[in-house]
């Protein structure tokens with residue numbers, strides 16, 4: 001099995017109907033889907049999820065945005081999942097995101113940037129555990 005990362009399709013992309021296109025990019029990049037769920041976070045839930053950013057200027061508006069509509073939470077598996085996923089989605093600011101990345105295609109601002117991707121293996125597991133228990137994660141067996 002490969003390594004895992006945690007992702008969210010954020011309210012901007014989910015609400016615009018870009019979930020299918022983004023999942024297609026994720027699968028075509030070689031990621032397996034270990035867990036997926038659609039939910040609408042409360043503002044308190046978003047504040048807990050993003051508590052590492054508490055005190056930063058973008059924290060409150062970020063939490064307001066992340067609870068403004070449904071999201072899709074995902075656990076994804078691939079060799080070098082964290083690094084490769086961050087490469088697939090591109091830089092936080094869509095103006096700096098490389099051509100062809102998810103954010104270059106679907107993000108509209110640094111806040112409303114379509115997708116989340118964990119920044120380390122440790123955070124990937126912490127973030128995944130925030131949304132999913134062990135029964136909600138499958139063991140992938142892939143036919144080559």
Ligand code: CMP
Pocket residue numbers: 058062092110111112113115116117
């Ligand atoms: P994400 O990868 O989910 O991690 C934290 C989020 O905060 C980030 O994506 C953006 O949505 C948001 N964010 C980070 N920096 C800024 C910023 N300078 N201004 C507005 N939003 C930001």
